[in-house]
Amino acid sequence: MRILVSGAGMAGLAAGINLGATGNDVTIVERAGHLRVNGSPVDVRGDALGIARSMGILEQIHARRVTMTERAQFIDASGDVVAELPVSEISDSDQDIEIPREDLAHVLHEALTGTTSLIFAESIAELHDDGAGVEVTFTSGKRDRFDLVVGADGLHSLTRRLTFGPECDFLKHLGFYVALTELPSQQDSGRTSPFLSWPGHLIGIAHYNDTALGVLNFRSDWIEYDYRDLDAQKRILLDAFAGHEEWRVPEILDAVRSDPELYFDSVSQIHMPTWHKGRVVLVGDAAHCASNLSGRGASLAITGTWLLAQALLKHPENLKAAFDEYEHSQRPYVTRAQDSAGPGGDLLMPATQQALDERNERLRAMTRG
Template sequence: MRILICGAGMAGLATAIDLGATGHDVTLVERAGHLRVNGSPIDIRGDAIDVARRMGLLDRIRDRRVDMTERVHFVDADGTVLAELPGDEVSDTPDDIEIPREDLARVLYEALSPATTVAFGESIGELHDDGDGVDVTFVSGRRDRFDLVVGADGVHSLTRRLTFGPERDYLRHLGFYVALTELPAGAGAGRGNPILNWPGHLIGITRYRDTALGVLNFRSGWIDYDYHDLDAQRRIVLDAFAGHDEWRVPEILDAVRRDPELYFDSVSQIRLPSWHRGRVVLVGDAAHCASPMAGRGASLALTGAWLLAEALRAHPGDLGAAFHEYETRQRPYAERAQATAGPGGDLIVPATQEALDLRNARLAAAGR
């Protein structure tokens, strides 16, 4: 089949690899003008490790492993360590692999078949599914026809909006926002990854290799803003942390003010009763975002891509049967991941001082 994949994140790249390996003619488009690599390290967990092995990528992924989360500790306003984050609080098994986002993206990108067509700075403008194929008009004005369109374009998926309707119908806000900002050289001295909390807020530094990132989380109801408007996002973050000058808060907020690629988004999930409609199917966060609090987005991307490719191979010529099998096998992974997001938020961003004190006391006792 001629297959269009929208989005060159982890889900899109993995889907392009798996579908290309089974003989499909794959075109991959990405709205950004380059491979998207910004963000903190991500985890490969559970069955996704076996999927990476079957894809022939596990050794390359393990070679790039980091231990950022294993070095997280909570500090007070003076930077004194209060408690460390035990590994079993964030990992399923000792086999879990933490890898920089940019490293996993490059491993996947380099594994694409030479026959795969990749177009950066391109995205879909219109879709028309007539039952026999999908006519696509791209934002560049180019037109083409495909047998199948795969939406792998993330939590704010344009493919999903064009096919299933407005994002608000499927997005479930979990009550948190997250921001990541690159810190200047020298800011990451030391091995630890310190985090400072006050009720409903987290601000800290995460380090891996020669990179240091400022990470900020805060609790909030839904905020209406244009997620393409960087200045609006910057103002939201700075307002949320205004009035605090303890520890290294001013340094991290200065980085927020300067960062031309600041990452900011709501911590939200996507809940859809079905991940396909006609000849359009969704994978990864576009289908079932579990949120960063779950820490399983990359794993879901790998398993979903693999299971979709397997289902299409098992049911040639019958998209309905293939999509049913894909969803039946992938949905338990997605629902299990989504269920972990709430406890993850309570662990790292306690809502009250009492909850914060109890968390620190529990972790300190566990570390003795």
């Protein structure tokens, strides 16, 4: 089959590998002019590890392993440690692998074979599914026809909107916002990752390899803004942390002001009754974003695209049967991931000072054993 994949994030690249490996002619289009690699490290865990082995990428993933989250510490306004985050609070197994997002993107990109082509600075403008195929008009003005379109274009998926309807029909806001900004390399990089909390807020520096990443989280009801408007994002973020001069907060906020590639978004999930319609199917965050609080987004991208490829291989003449099998197999992973996100916000951003103090005491007790 000729398959178009929209988006070259983790799910899009994994789809390119898995669908290409089963004999399909795959084209990936990516709106950005380069691989999208900004963001904090991600986890590969559970059955995704075995699938990564089958994909031939587990060794490369393991070689790039980092332990950023394992060294997370909660500090006070003076920078003194008040509690540490036990591994048991963030990981189900010592087999989980944490890897920089950019490293995983490059591992996946390098694993693409000749059956998959990747086109940057291109995206879908219109889709028309006539039952026998999908006519696609691209933003460049080019047109082409595919047997299948795979939406792997993330939380704000255009493929989902064009095929299933507006984002608001499927998005569940969890009550938090997150931002990431790159900081200048620092001498203490790679040792610990300190985070300062006050009610409803978390700000800190995540260290891994030679990278220092400013991390900002805060509680909020839904905020209406254009998610492509960088200045609007910065205003929201700076207002949320205004009035705080303690520790290294000013330094991190200065980085926010000057960052041309700031990452800012709601902490939200996508809940859909089905991930396919006609000859269009969704994978990864486009289908079932579990949010960064779950720590399972990359794993869901790997398992989902693998299961989709295997289902299509099993039912080459029956797309509906293939899609139904893919959804039936992937749903348990998604349900677990989405359910696991709930406690994460209360752990990182307790809503009150009392809850914050209780969290620190509980973590100290766990550390003491």
